[in-house]
Amino acid sequence: MTEIDQVARGFREAEEVVDAVGPGTPHRPFHVPSDVGLPELLYALRDDIRVQRYVEHQLGRLIEYDERHAGDLLTTLRHYLAAGNKSIAAKQIGLSRQAFYQRLHTIERLLGRDLESGVQRTQLHVAVTALDTLTAAGAGGWGA
Incomplete structure (x- = not known):
């Protein structure tokens, strides 16, 4: 995997985490993929x-x-x-x-x-x- 591929993968993961952080997620200055539990996954799939x-x-x-x-x-x-x-x-x-x-x-x-x-x-x-x-x-x- 090239550095560009790693950066692209990192951006995709970050976008998924941002989409999953919803109303029930504890407020913190940043979130990581391991913060995405069932409620956050379901929030990301809300539509x-x-x-x-x-x-x-x-x-x-x-x-x-x-x-x-x-x-x-x-x-x-x-x-x-x-x-x-x-x-x-x-x-x-x-x-x-x-x-x-x-x-x-x-x-x-x-x-x-x-x-x-x-x-x-x-x-x-x-x-x-x-x-x-x-x-x-x-x-x-x-x-x-």
């Missing part, structure tokens, strides 16, 4: 209709349910996915474990998902992260 469709497919029924019933099942799911533990998440949002487990059961039923499945939790975590990123970027049009 890609496939990301928006993914969120709609994964979370649409839950968002619609919350809107119709003035509910907060999306918030429940968000806390569960972030905590990775039902008891901790229940405590964080001030619910009894039984009430929290009932909400998770309702979420599973609405979405047709098994929250005990690591793969399905990961898919939902990506979708929730994408929703939060798209909402912060002003795209999508969903309630969060």
Whole structure:
């Protein structure tokens, strides 16, 4: 690789990092490629209709349910996915474990998902992260 190729590659990487630095990224005087995590990647892809469709497919029924019933099942799911533990998440949002487990059961039923499945939790975590990123970027049009 020539020096010109290395410089061009460096500029491409810098451009990708700049595009990924969005509303949720900690403010610093500079950023490097390793600063680009899932939220930053999804922010960089915010205009890609496939990301928006993914969120709609994964979370649409839950968002619609919350809107119709003035509910907060999306918030429940968000806390569960972030905590990775039902008891901790229940405590964080001030619910009894039984009430929290009932909400998770309702979420599973609405979405047709098994929250005990690591793969399905990961898919939902990506979708929730994408929703939060798209909402912060002003795209999508969903309630969060």
